[in-house]
Amino acid sequence: MSVIEVNKLTKDYGRGRGIFDVTFGVHKGETLGFLGPNGAGKSTTMRHLMGFSKPQSGTAKIDGLDSTLKHHEILKNVGYLPGEVALPEGLTGREFISMMKNMRKTKGADRADELLKLFELSPDGNVKRMSIGEKRKLAVVTAFMSDPDILLLDEPTSGLDPVMQEIFIDFIREEKKRGKTILLSSHIFSEVEALCDRIAIIKDGRLISTVDAADVKHGLKNEFTIEFDSTDDFDRFIHSGVTPENGDKSAKKCVVCVPDEQTNDFLTALSKCSVRSMEEHSVSLEEYFMHFYKNDKTFGVGGVKNA
Ligand SMILES: Nc1ncnc2c1ncn2[C@@H]1O[C@H](COP(=O)(O)OP(=O)(O)OP(=O)(O)O)[C@@H](O)[C@H]1O
Ligand SMILES: [Mg+2]
Known part of the structure; x- marks a missing residue:
């Protein structure tokens, strides 16, 4: 109680x-x-x-x-x-x-x-x-x-x-x-x-x-910026069921936050694409919450439970 x-x-x-x-x-x-x-x-x-x-x-x-x-x-x-x-x-x-x-x-x-x-x-x-x-x-x-x-x-x-x-x-x-x-x-x-x-x-x-x-801190470590070899690879990834935080087709880049339970889906989707580079970010709690303070509509994406 x-x-x-x-x-x-x-x-x-x-x-x-x-x-x-x-x-x-x-x-x-x-x-x-x-x-x-x-x-x-x-x-x-x-x-x-x-x-x-x-x-x-x-x-x-x-x-x-x-x-x-x-x-x-x-x-x-x-x-x-x-x-x-x-x-x-x-x-x-x-x-x-x-x-x-x-x-x-x-x-x-x-x-x-x-x-x-x-x-x-x-x-x-x-x-x-x-x-x-x-x-x-x-x-x-x-x-x-x-x-x-x-x-x-x-x-x-x-x-x-x-x-x-x-x-x-x-x-x-x-x-x-x-x-x-x-x-x-x-x-x-x-x-x-x-x-x-x-x-x-x-x-x-x-x-x-x-x-x-703990979920927020853990989830924060699993954010990746991925650059694909081609726009076809970008499209294939975007339509694979993994929802990116944001994407830029002309730059062939997207940012994706991967909760633990989606790790397999993420790796499967990636394995079907040709990836030029991938970078993992460590985002502070402050940066995470700034999304929300600044009216970011994608806030809450990334394995964070809603009330
Ligand atoms: N007695 C009141 N009469 C009229 N409006 C009020 C009253 N008390 C609070 N408000 C309004 O309710 C809203 C919430 O105010 P509150 O003080 O709870 O915000 P807060 O989240 O504590 O903000 P801060 O981070 O600035 O302290 C504000 O728009 C405030 O103007
Ligand atoms: Mg107050």
Whole structure:
């Protein structure tokens, strides 16, 4: 059973904005990366999961609790790091931490000091005067300080310097080992690659695809650029049942992504053609997802499962 469950969640803000029929789950102990362009609906989905917004239809649940009906319980049990941290006037970091503890009525562990040390944040300054990165660190500390088993992290490292991003990634790796269930939105591919077991992709408010991170990484290695000896060879290959990502007949070249289960078909098709050259690419996760960000209609081709 999924610990985080979103089922046909819909909130229409008008003029095509909002989230529509969004369905996905995060299993116990899993980290799900939540990716999509600006304005795609990631923060909106997370706010609904926390019960800060009410859906028009559909449901959001955490640990079996309906997010709207059990908002207060969810606040107590779930570590939430919002995309934008609203900090009140006139408080020091330490006072803000105390305020969050009281508001959420969290019980149990208190890791605030340990986390302040790990992220090298002094809690004594006025929160309003903190730098962007310091505010982000404070949000990380408040999300994790009660040691919750479930975390919703909305762009947790945006604004953190590269050293702090590394520290954060190592920290999350340890948290994963401790069995935490995490929904993590991010635009930082190295972070997604390092931490996520699966990746859900949202665009224009609709979930397009959910992929296993391992499948993506594995699939990426099997992309080939093939140059044929003649246009006849090019045609024979194109009509062999193997679907290329793209092809250029005049150049007698095509790019093809071969999932493991299609390796035999691919080799059979190739054996019937005269090939001038063949090159294997190693594409990074970033390049792979850029297809999608840039509106590439062929996104998802290449052995990646659709949701
Ligand atoms: N309260 C609201 N009223 C009206 N429109 C809203 C509201 N909240 C969000 N939206 C719209 O819904 C869409 C999704 O916004 P959301 O903040 O969820 O995007 P996002 O995927 O988190 O983007 P980013 O990567 O920029 O953080 C946007 O077009 C936004 O303008
Ligand atoms: Mg957002």
